[in-house]
Amino acid sequence: MDRKRTLSRRAFLRLALLSGIAAGAGIIYQRTESVGLGNYLRWMARGGAARFFAPKARVALAACATYDADVLGALRGAWQSANMPALRGARVVLKPNLVDFVSGAPCFTHPRVTQAMIHVARELGARTIVVAEGTTFRRDVRAILDATGYSEMLARERVEFVDLNYDDLVTMPLAGGYTGLKTLFVARTIADADVLISIAKLKTHHWTQISASIKNLFGIVPGVKYGWPKNTLHIRGIPAFLAELADSLPTRAGAVVDGIVGMQGDGPLFGSAVASGALVVGADLVAVDATCARLMGFDPAQIDYLNFAAWAGIGAMDASRIELVGESLTRLARVYARPPQVE
Amino acid sequence: MFFDPNFPLTTSAGRGTLKPMSNPETFLLQSQNADGGWGYRVGGTSFVEPTAAVLLALRGRNDAAESRARAWLLSLQRTDGGWGIAVADDESGWMTAWAVRALADFAPARDAVARGAQWLTAQAGLRVDDPAALAQARELFQIDAAIVGWGWQPGDASWVHPTALAILALAAAGQSDHARVREGVRYLYDRAVSSGGWNIGNPRMLDKPIPATIQDTAVALLALRAASVTSDAWQVAKGIEYLCDAVARAQTCAELAWGILALRAWSADVGDALARLDALQRADGSWEGNPFVTAIAAQSQT
Numbered sequence: 001m002d003r004k005r006t007l008s009r010r011a012f013l014r015l016a017l018l019s020g021i022a023a024g025a026g027i028i029y030q031r032t033e034s035v036g037l038g039n040y041l042r043w044m045a046r047g048g049a050a051r052f053f054a055p056k057a058r059v060a061l062a063a064c065a066t067y068d069a070d071v072l073g074a075l076r077g078a079w080q081s082a083n084m085p086a087l088r089g090a091r092v093v094l095k096p097n098l099v100d101f102v103s104g105a106p107c108f109t110h111p112r113v114t115q116a117m118i119h120v121a122r123e124l125g126a127r128t129i130v131v132a133e134g135t136t137f138r139r140d141v142r143a144i145l146d147a148t149g150y151s152e153m154l155a156r157e158r159v160e161f162v163d164l165n166y167d168d169l170v171t172m173p174l175a176g177g178y179t180g181l182k183t184l185f186v187a188r189t190i191a192d193a194d195v196l197i198s199i200a201k202l203k204t205h206h207w208t209q210i211s212a213s214i215k216n217l218f219g220i221v222p223g224v225k226y227g228w229p230k231n232t233l234h235i236r237g238i239p240a241f242l243a244e245l246a247d248s249l250p251t252r253a254g255a256v257v258d259g260i261v262g263m264q265g266d267g268p269l270f271g272s273a274v275a276s277g278a279l280v281v282g283a284d285l286v287a288v289d290a291t292c293a294r295l296m297g298f299d300p301a302q303i304d305y306l307n308f309a310a311w312a313g314i315g316a317m318d319a320s321r322i323e324l325v326g327e328s329l330t331r332l333a334r335v336y337a338r339p340p341q342v343e
Numbered sequence: 344m345f346f347d348p349n350f351p352l353t354t355s356a357g358r359g360t361l362k363p364m365s366n367p368e369t370f371l372l373q374s375q376n377a378d379g380g381w382g383y384r385v386g387g388t389s390f391v392e393p394t395a396a397v398l399l400a401l402r403g404r405n406d407a408a409e410s411r412a413r414a415w416l417l418s419l420q421r422t423d424g425g426w427g428i429a430v431a432d433d434e435s436g437w438m439t440a441w442a443v444r445a446l447a448d449f450a451p452a453r454d455a456v457a458r459g460a461q462w463l464t465a466q467a468g469l470r471v472d473d474p475a476a477l478a479q480a481r482e483l484f485q486i487d488a489a490i491v492g493w494g495w496q497p498g499d500a501s502w503v504h505p506t507a508l509a510i511l512a513l514a515a516a517g518q519s520d521h522a523r524v525r526e527g528v529r530y531l532y533d534r535a536v537s538s539g540g541w542n543i544g545n546p547r548m549l550d551k552p553i554p555a556t557i558q559d560t561a562v563a564l565l566a567l568r569a570a571s572v573t574s575d576a577w578q579v580a581k582g583i584e585y586l587c588d589a590v591a592r593a594q595t596c597a598e599l600a601w602g603i604l605a606l607r608a609w610s611a612d613v614g615d616a617l618a619r620l621d622a623l624q625r626a627d628g629s630w631e632g633n634p635f636v637t638a639i640a641a642q643s644q645t
Contacts, residue, residue: 102554139597140557140595142596142631143557143594143598166383166387168382168387169429225432225496226495227495227499227502227505229543231499232494232498235498235499266551269551270551
């Protein structure tokens with residue numbers, strides 16, 4: 001006799017529950033396999049706590065139409081309103097983006113912006129000020145300093161330049177564990193600083209979509225160890241590595257982003273100029289970069305390294321968690337041409 | 344560290360001023376660290392690269408200093424045969440090539456050199472075998488990613504500078520016929536910029552040519568010379584052409600020194616580059632107050 005087997009309601013619910021648990025476990029395993037469940041839960045918990053309990057990040061926007069305008073005045077005003085780290089008595093390292101010099105492409109931080117930051121740091125009583133960079137493509141930074149106008153500016157300001165690629169080394173413990181690395185060499189100048197200011201360029205980038213204050217931190221790791229173009233760090237995953245850098249800095253940090261003339265399209269080197277007329281200033285580097293993304297017409301949630309950093313609680317990305325002060329974002333926003341997509 | 348000429352010669356480890364001197368050798372001897380090595384600046388941490396470069400520059404001029412430098416280098420050789428970049432580095436990497444090259448002529452270091460060379464020949468940049476990845480590399484960078492040179496660290500992709508240094512080291516160790524050297528030469532040929540010269544190792548990025556640089560071109564040409572290739576190859580001929588032109592416009596000590604060194608290796612005309620390099624020498628005998636740059640500049644003059 002053919003007996004039809006039927007599933008009772010209770011059995012069906014049990015089966016559904018078990019399937020749900022199995023599916024959830026599968027998803028968690030998939031997402032945590034490479035980093036470990038403990039790490040994943042730690043990052044998720046910190047991110048959740050930050051979203052609910054952390055105060056809003058403050059980011060200041062300033063309008064400055066050209067490099068011949070009052071850059072210092074614009075920067076000074078933005079700095080004062082952005083809850084920036086105290087500089088009195090501090091050893092301050094200013095880290096511009098000097099990735100390279102490409103004729104006609106505004107791919108580097110303009111020296112006028114770095115010069116203005118030198119003046120602001122002096123006004124605020126910094127004990128020492130150095131400008132420092134570890135370039136990505138060329139071993140000899142002097143040619144870049146000459147071509148970009150930095151040699152002349154630094155001599156005029158009598159400010160020392162430190163080539164971070166050749167500095168003494170310090171082992172920096174990595175707070176996050178996002179890349180699987182436990183430590184990283186960084187330049188001693190960075191480790192010994194009280195405050196590090198990432199003076200970045202507002203631009204697009206073919207690996208990360210945008211390049212602003214956090215991507216600029218690539219320059220603090222020494223070329224003598226990681227080579228040129230520091231590719232071994234890219235291999236470990238750019239979003240994870242950028243999160244490591246932003247999360248593990250051995251010093252207080254702040255950001256100033258040069259968007260007076262930004263760069264669109266084929267970044268980080270070969271894009272074209274966009275007159276954004278903007279300076280972006282803040283102490284939460286994730287919030288600064290999220291604001292930069294919005295200034296360029298990007299959705300920050302679509303940018304992997306920002307999404308990851310915000311999820312892990314390194315900083316604020318959502319507009320609701322960022323208090324914008326100063327100039328209106330809407331007025332300064334432009335739609336930048338997208339970089340070529342490279343998988 | 345960048346020092347404005349108007350500033351006193353300083354170091355990050357401790358501010359100090361050196362007594363005026365007149366020749367590079369004196370500067371190099373005075374800037375040797377107590378451990379026997381040299382840093383990239385006076386008083387800075389000893390690194391393998393500047394120590395090896397200074398040894399190559401001194402070559403028999405001061406037995407005591409050279410002996411201490413060799414002892415320091417030998418003490419840093421790791422059990423796998425390679426060298427890290429400095430005492431603090433516990434991983435062998437690209438500076439192995441500098442150590443092998445600097446010790447190659449020193450008979451008591453024969454075993455150390457052989458182990459270093461063995462470490463080098465066992466290393467290769469990331470090898471790409473997947474047809475789709477090879478096609479993508481061809482499309483994005485216009486390179487043949489199946490040809491492997493050397494990376495900066497184990498696990499890295501191949502790049503021009505460490506590849507050239509490895510070829511120079513293996514040639515100095517008497518292994519210029521090694522299969523890895525031949526592949527390294529093929530790698531350098533593949534990565535040459537079509538308009539002449541080399542950069543880090545990407546002749547193009549997407550649809551854009553990436554310009555050559557003096558230092559990468561110089562070290563590539565030195566390596567090809569050491570590997571006994573001829574100037575018939577277009578990569579060599581155009582590389583020399585690029586370098587002659589670039590050195591004629593170069594302003595920095597490092598670019599001039601590397602450029603002269605490579606052009607002289609190929610018996611090419613250096614124009615007034617030597618005079619311009621001389622003009623940049625400081626009263627203390629150094630270039631830029633930097634033992635590494637001074638060592639390269641000193642080698643370029645001989």
